[in-house]
Amino acid sequence: MADFILYDDFIDFHLIGINSSFKISSQFIYHLNLQFQTRFERINDLDIQIDGQLHYFSIYYWFDEANKLDYHLINNLPLESLQPQKEVHLYKLFQDNICLVPQYEECNYVLKISGFENELHYLELPFKENDFIDKIMMHDIDTISTADRLVF
Numbered sequence: 207m208a209d210f211i212l213y214d215d216f217i218d219f220h221l222i223g224i225n226s227s228f229k230i231s232s233q234f235i236y237h238l239n240l241q242f243q244t245r246f247e248r249i250n251d252l253d254i255q256i257d258g259q260l261h262y263f264s265i266y267y268w269f270d271e272a273n274k275l276d277y278h279l280i281n282n283l284p285l286e287s288l289q290p291q292k293e294v295h296l297y298k299l300f301q302d303n304i305c306l307v308p309q310y311e312e313c314n315y316v317l318k319i320s321g322f323e324n325e326l327h328y329l330e331l332p333f334k335e336n337d338f339i340d341k342i343m344m345h346d347i348d349t350i351s352t353a354d355r356l357v358f
Contacts, residue, residue, distance in 0.1 A: 219320035222331070223282070223310030225341040231264050231281050234315065234338070238279075242333040244268050246279055256304055261286065263306050270332065277332070278318040282306050309345050 228234035235246045246266040253262050261284035268277045282305050305311045335342055 219318050220344070221307060221310070222317040222319065223307070223313030223341070223343045223345075224279075224315040224317055224339060225313045226315060227338050227340060229314060231266065231279075231315070235266050235279070237338055238333060241336070244270075244277075244332050246277070251285065252280060252306075254306070259304075261304055274321055275319060276321045278320075280306060280316045280318065282310055282314055282316050310343070313341065313343065 226234050228237065232248075235248075238244055239246055246268040249265050249267045251262045252265050253260060255261070263284055264281045266279040268279075269275070270277060284304055284306075303311070307316050310316055331342070333339065
């Protein structure tokens with residue numbers, strides 16, 4: 207009998223969806239760092255295979271020294287969908303948009319928080335809705351079927 211790895215055993219983080227008026231992640235990070243004194247920095251992209259296609263998602267990382275928390279801010283849309291298209295292929299008109307976390311399909315970013323010792327509802331996020339953060343939403347991690355994509 208084969209041993210199976212259950213990714214649920216490794217999901218010790220929370221995911222928060224963020225919708226911003228900044229579609230370009232570097233602009234969003236710049237304003238986030240400036241306004242909220244965070245220190246997000248770009249790290250290696252997340253490359254993941256979805257429906258047989260390899261997609262790349264940009265990731266920004268910040269370790270909050272004061273609270274001992276790891277924050278990973280990840281584009282919810284793959285990098286190739288954020289690039290201007292020179293030609294549109296007919297098959298792409300009928301494809302669903304690829305999202306890293308489909309439960310947050312209305313959000314262009316996903317925030318992964320790990321390292322917490324208490325429940326997240328006691329944790330104050332390092333930023334809030336404002337003039338460039340339109341929406342912050344949270345689903346229970348157990349209801350996010352694609353959370354295993356973010357085990358890294």
